[in-house]
Amino acid sequence: MVTKKTLPKKAPLKKAPVKKPPVSRTKKPAAAAAAPIVIDVSSATKSASSMMDKAIDLIKWVDTPFKLFEVILLASIFFFGYFAWDSRTVILNAITQSSKVTNLKEVNHLIPVAVSLQKDLEAVSVVVHKASLNVNTRTTMLAFGPKGRDNTLDGLISSLFNKDPGRNASIIGMLNGEVICDKLDVTSKSSEWEIKQGASFICRGGIPPEIGDFDGYVAVGFKTEPADLSVVKTRINLASSEMSQ
DSSP: OOOOOOOOOOOOOOOOOOOOOOOOOOOOOOOOOOOOOOOOOHHHHHHHHHHHHHHHHHHHHOOSHHHHHHHHHHHHHHHHHHHHHHTHHHHHHHHHHHTSOOOBOOHHHHHHHHHHHHHHHTOSEEEEEEEETTTTEEEEEEEEETTEEOGGGTTOEEESSOSOHHHHHHHHHHHTTOEEEEEOOOOSHHHHHHHHTTOOEEEEEEESOSTTOOSEEEEEEESSOOSOHHHHHHHHHHHHHHHBO
C-alpha cells in the first residue's frame, strides 16, 4: 500500500505596502479686490451745460416778432414730421385701405343717423366729415346744431392732419379704432362753428369704427363732459357703423 506524502502548504506571500506620493496642496489665489467704480459725470455735465448755452443763445437771438414766428413755425414742422414718422405704419395701412371704394353712405342716408345720435346723447352738435388720406383732406358732409341742420359747413374742405398735435393724435387714435374724447379747441372753421353752438367738449369716432378702415369721422359736441363716456363711445360706434355701407 502506497501512502501519499502531503506537501506542506506555502505561506501566502505578503504584498509590500505601496507608498503613495504625497499630495501637494496648492493654495488658491486670493480673489482680486474689486476695482472701485468711477462714474464720470463730467461729460453729462458738459452736455447739459452745452444745451443750456444753446437755449440761452436762441432766446437772445429771438429779438423780433418775425424771428419768434420763424422759430414757432420750424418747431411745428419738426413736430409734425416726427409725429408722421412715428405713426407711419398706421397711416400707411389706412391709406392702402382708403384707396378702395369708399364705405361712407350718401348724405340723405347720413341725416337720420345724425339726428338720432344727437337726440340720444343730448349733444349740441354733430358734424360728419369725409376723409381722404391720400391727399390729406377732409370734406364736411353735414352739420347739426341745437336748431337742427346747418348748411354753412357743407362742402367745406380742410386739411386732415395739421400743425395741431391734439388733432393729429385724435386722427391716429381713430385710425386705431378708438373714439377720442377731449376738450374742444379751435383748430379749424369746423371747431370754431362747434364752439359757437355751445360745445366745449367733443368726442370723435372713425367711419367705419374698425381698425384700418377710415373713410371719415363723426364729431359729437357737448356743453360739458358727459358723466359716462363709455356709453357715449358705444353709441358713437353704433352710429358710425350705420353711416358706413
